[in-house]
Amino acid sequence: MTHGTYRNPVLNADWSDPDVVRVGDDFYLTASSFGRAPGLPLLHSRDLVHWTLVGHALERLEPEDEFASPRHDRGVWAPSIRHHDDRFWIFWGDPDQGVFQVNAPEIRGPWTAPHLVKEGKGLIDPCPLWDDETGEAYLVHAWARSRAGANNRLTGHRMHPDGTTLLDEGKVIVDGDRIPGWFTLEGPKLYRHDGWFWILAPAGGVETGWQGAFRSRGFFGPYEERIVLEQKDTDVNGPHQGGWVRTPAGEDWFLHFQQRGAYGRVVHLQPMRWSEAGWPVIGDEGAPVAVHRRPDLPPQPPAAPATDDDFPGGRYGRQWQWAANPQGGWATQHSADGLRLTCVRSAGHRDLRELPNVLTQRLPGTPCLAEVGLRLDGTVPGARAGLAVLGDAFGWIGLERVADGTVRLVHRFAEAAAVTERDAEHPRPATEGQARLRIEIGPGARCRFAADTGDGFRPSGPVFTATPWRWVGALLGLFAVAPEGPGHAGAAAFTRFRVDPL
Missing domain, CATH: 2.60.120.200 (Jelly Rolls)
Incomplete structure (x- = not known):
């Protein structure tokens, strides 16, 4: 890596299903932890390139009996992290139980006990949005076919602003079956930008798919879609779900994962801009970058999540x-x-x-x-x-x-x-x-x-x-x-x- 540039992946290990949020000059990332404990890892960075592990938001998984033995394909799936009302919030889906959330005044806690926001089988990849323009709150989630019998669709809800309950039965707001060529739509991340509701979500499968963007003037739709990041002629298969973040200087960046077999889901950082038509353009005109100019942020010393231990x-x-x-x-x-x-x-x-x-x-x-x-x-x-x-x-x-x-x-x-x-x-x-x-x-x-x-x-x-x-x-x-x-x-x-x- 030369001065002024970075090389992908920025997190070269299994930090699956990353999501990111900025608070002041600090960036925080969380990822799936499935059945391992503690869960919900919390990573910190000031330049989006160098990350350190600062803790976990979930000490133990519930119910205790269910996770007394290894459950490598269950537990914490695809969390979303947000900062609202001077608190950090993390929502995730347990495919066998439903949508949970925890929250805390500081990233290092103390974090609340898990709260079940919506009970049900196959509810995965939830993401909340507190709309500062209207004061309303929303939640979107995807579906796991293995539990629900169907997938390739995103369901939206109105949510109580305190993040504890949903205010309606939910409505399918994006149906991937109605979009030619789209399948396995999942991993939605929900945003408000330039008067639009935005959902960034991947489709096409973890190893072979693409990143989509959806926009609508109203939360419940109708949404129009674009493919905004795909493999093209690069060696980055997927590229799969992640999160958008904006720096204090106004630069936009997107963190997503790539499936790499035994190495798991490694994390890439992509530049992002907005086209004249108002759509996000991620990477190099929609293709993942391998090397790129660093974000316009104060330089930081090299850092990575720890591996060594003297106990x-x-x-x-x-x-x-x-x-x-x-x-x-x-x-x-x-x-x-x-x-x-x-x-x-x-x-x-x-x-x-x-x-x-x-x-x-x-x-x-x-x-x-x-x-x-x-x-x-x-x-x-x-x-x-x-x-x-x-x-x-x-x-x-x-x-x-x-x-x-x-x-x-x-x-x-x-x-x-x-x-x-x-x-x-x-x-x-x-x-x-x-x-x-x-x-x-x-x-x-x-x-x-x-x-x-x-x-x-x-x-x-x-x-x-x-x-x-x-x-x-x-x-x-x-x-x-x-x-x-x-x-x-x-x-x-x-x-x-x-x-x-x-």
Whole structure:
């Protein structure tokens, strides 16, 4: 990247379904978090290019029982973030429950408990609008065919200005079935501009579609449409849903995602202007840009969401999320550095895709080396802990206690359709009960595993290609587990987690 320009993607990891808002000189972004906890990540920037993770708006998902186990394709879908009446507001759709919102006086909280605004199956991608011209409030949302039996349409409601209830039964305000060639219309973002109601929404599918713009003089329509961003001759497939934001200097920008397989949904920043006919023109005359002039904003030092962690005092950083709602005692705080995870006893010694007590973070979108130190203090045979790459298929390398009380290094994997994991390498002794674990993640998310048990790093097993889950990119994970049984099974200590570029 040269001085004065930026290169896409600006967030090169799985920050799915981004939306953005400006408050003063600050920009804030949130994204889908599905079934992981905490949810609703909150990112901050002052130049729209460099972002840091400053917290989460949702500590736990509800109902508790539903999210006590991993639900990678459920939970928080496609949130919208707005600032109104001196408060931040986030609305999202849970496809099995309905439209929720939380709000807070400051981005770091305290955030309210989730409030169900509209109950129902298949209600997704909600976005509110408080109309400063009339004092009225509105909400638009899309539909998930998997739950509602239909999609490709947007429904609009009048909303109480306090954001708690809807004031009507709703009306289909854009029907994609009536627009030739349009399908899977979703992800609407609602705005007021130049006397028009605007809806920016993608269609055509996550990997193959385009970004549309709709405008109407009245909220309930009729709307006219244009395609305002599409792949054309670029390598940016999609490009999919996102949000429009205006800088203090009056520049317009659009943040959207691109689906990249195991890397998930990475975020691009596009310039935006208005044509003489009053329509938004995004990117380079409707095509995504790879490199562009930076926004006219004060220069900022390079920054990105954290990946490394020394786990000071046994605490883990904001970049980590549990695979499900956490229970007390999974991680133990203490006076020294290092993460101490309890070897949670698990019925049937389930594979990692089913375990809630896996601490995860996003797989970086560029080649990198992930490394962590591990000492296994788990005392029962079968206690194990390790470093994993998780998706529909998964692979992990770590330590396991065997029947004679010794510890061995193990490397295992499971294909997407497999119900049990298999050895990727013959186990070998780890006489000190500790190891340094490494995963080299190369182009195409091809992963090479290695470990140092005291005699230097040695490669382990064949190349493993990371895979996404449904809607979710692959994840890096730390875990500790033990077979079902009585009593405490001990713990595992992780130290100095690092992700370095290759």
